[in-house]
Amino acid sequence: xxxxKLLIIEDERAIADILRYGFEKEGFxxxxxxxxxxxxEAVGQDKPDAVLLDWMLPDLSGTDVCRMLxxxxxxxxxxxxxxxxxxxxxxxxxxxxxxxxxxPFDMREVVARVRAVLRRFDRxxxxxxxxxxxxxxxxxxxxEHSVLRNGEALNLTPREYELLLFFLKHPRQAFTREVLxxxxxxYDFAGDTRTVxxxxxxxxxxxxxxxxxVTIFGVGYKYVP
Numbered sequence: 001x002x003x004x005k006l007l008i009i010e011d012e013r014a015i016a017d018i019l020r021y022g023f024e025k026e027g028f029x030x031x032x033x034x035x036x037x038x039x040x041e042a043v044g045q046d047k048p049d050a051v052l053l054d055w056m057l058p059d060l061s062g063t064d065v066c067r068m069l070x071x072x073x074x075x076x077x078x079x080x081x082x083x084x085x086x087x088x089x090x091x092x093x094x095x096x097x098x099x100x101x102x103x104p105f106d107m108r109e110v111v112a113r114v115r116a117v118l119r120r121f122d123r124x125x126x127x128x129x130x131x132x133x134x135x136x137x138x139x140x141x142x143x144e145h146s147v148l149r150n151g152e153a154l155n156l157t158p159r160e161y162e163l164l165l166f167f168l169k170h171p172r173q174a175f176t177r178e179v180l181x182x183x184x185x186x187y188d189f190a191g192d193t194r195t196v197x198x199x200x201x202x203x204x205x206x207x208x209x210x211x212x213x214v215t216i217f218g219v220g221y222k223y224v225p
Contacts, residue, residue: 007031010052051076051078066096067096074155074157078117090195096157137208159185162184171225176219181195200215200221
């Protein structure tokens with residue numbers, strides 16, 4: 001089985017070394033970057049399968065790096081930081097992160113979280129038959145893992161794509177935020193239900209589905225073609 005490639009973006013070299021050792025021991029191919037600008041170059045060069053990203057970097061903020069990566073690439077991003085308030089977590093997730101881990105961390109949890117986002121991302125790409133969903137000027141090609149609007153490709157993050165596809169596959173069905181967290185983020189996700197709200201808002205803005213992704217007050221959301 002091909003080893004997964006992980007890019008660790010962490011300016012504290014002692015912590016980066018601990019993470020590198022832990023992931024290499026678990027069979028990952030690991031590369032480290034110690035600045036945001038170097039990390040952006042490394043992603044373009046190495047095409048890692050996932051990114052573990054520290055919030056505090058010497059040149060660019062971790063959230064800025066996260067936002068740029070989410071705009072340019074379809075790649076799972078896990079943020080690692082000492083800033084553990086709910087607001088901080090939501091800010092990181094809004095920047096495009098798929099999960100969020102606070103310091104001090106347990107190495108086993110970090111590995112488990114990265115494996116979890118990789119599994120979800122791999123499942124979303126594991127399509128064996130053609131499936132397309134058309135809604136107005138929006139076209140989702142499941143086999144190609146692409147979303148087009150008026151023929152132009154949209155750059156959705158992996159989690160935005162998974163959530164959008166879930167809605168399209170379950171038209172007119174209402175889902176609570178808790179159910180969406182479980183189905184899309186998984187039972188091991190430590191965030192709160194506002195994470196769903198943030199992702200729905202971003203999907204609406206990117207896809208133009210403001211009227212089709214309906215808020216059911218007191219319940220959650222549903223997609224109405």
